[in-house]
Amino acid sequence: MSPTPLDRDTRSLYDALSDLVRLVQFRDRDRICCHDVSVTQCYGLESLVRRGPLSLGALAAELYLDKSTASRVVDALERKGYARRDADPDDARGVRVSATAEGRKLHARIYGDILREEREILATFPPEIRASMTELLRRLVMAMADRSNVPTPSCCSR
Numbered sequence: 001m002s003p004t005p006l007d008r009d010t011r012s013l014y015d016a017l018s019d020l021v022r023l024v025q026f027r028d029r030d031r032i033c034c035h036d037v038s039v040t041q042c043y044g045l046e047s048l049v050r051r052g053p054l055s056l057g058a059l060a061a062e063l064y065l066d067k068s069t070a071s072r073v074v075d076a077l078e079r080k081g082y083a084r085r086d087a088d089p090d091d092a093r094g095v096r097v098s099a100t101a102e103g104r105k106l107h108a109r110i111y112g113d114i115l116r117e118e119r120e121i122l123a124t125f126p127p128e129i130r131a132s133m134t135e136l137l138r139r140l141v142m143a144m145a146d147r148s149n150v151p152t153p154s155c156c157s158r
Helices: 005-035 039-051 056-063 067-079 101-122 127-148
Strands: 083-088 091-099
Touching: 005 039, 005 101, 039 056, 039 067, 039 083, 039 091, 039 101, 056 067, 056 091, 067 083, 091 101
Parallel strands: none
Antiparallel strands: 083 091
16 A cells, blocks of 8 residues: 555655754754753753743753753753752742853853854745744644643743
8 A cells, every 4th residue: 555645744744853853953062062061951041041930840841851850950050150049939848940140141142153043044045934934843843742742842832
């Protein structure tokens, strides 16, 4: 039995997404490693900058990590002066993690480098295609998160 058009499209999507994920992972690793943080630490810092102070549990969920791993990420960011833990005003036993001024500066440098590169790439596409690509990716993330019982990242809920 030959594959249906949907089967072929499914395989093509899988291949394209796999290629994209690998490229982004390696791009991030190569861009971030010169800044004294790991990729995971950078993603954690990005979450703190974008969302503001977060409980450790919320940060872990945002990073798709368990709480103990997220705690180690925060430990490293604290040692480097990029994040801090404060008492959670809503939970006497909890903490809120936030980016420090140095952490926000570091994030701005890394984010700026990556955005410059992505701007150059996007400039090669017509405006209507650029808007469609972003909308398509957001919808795809939400659909995949719904199917896998993984929370939709905050960046996609806009």
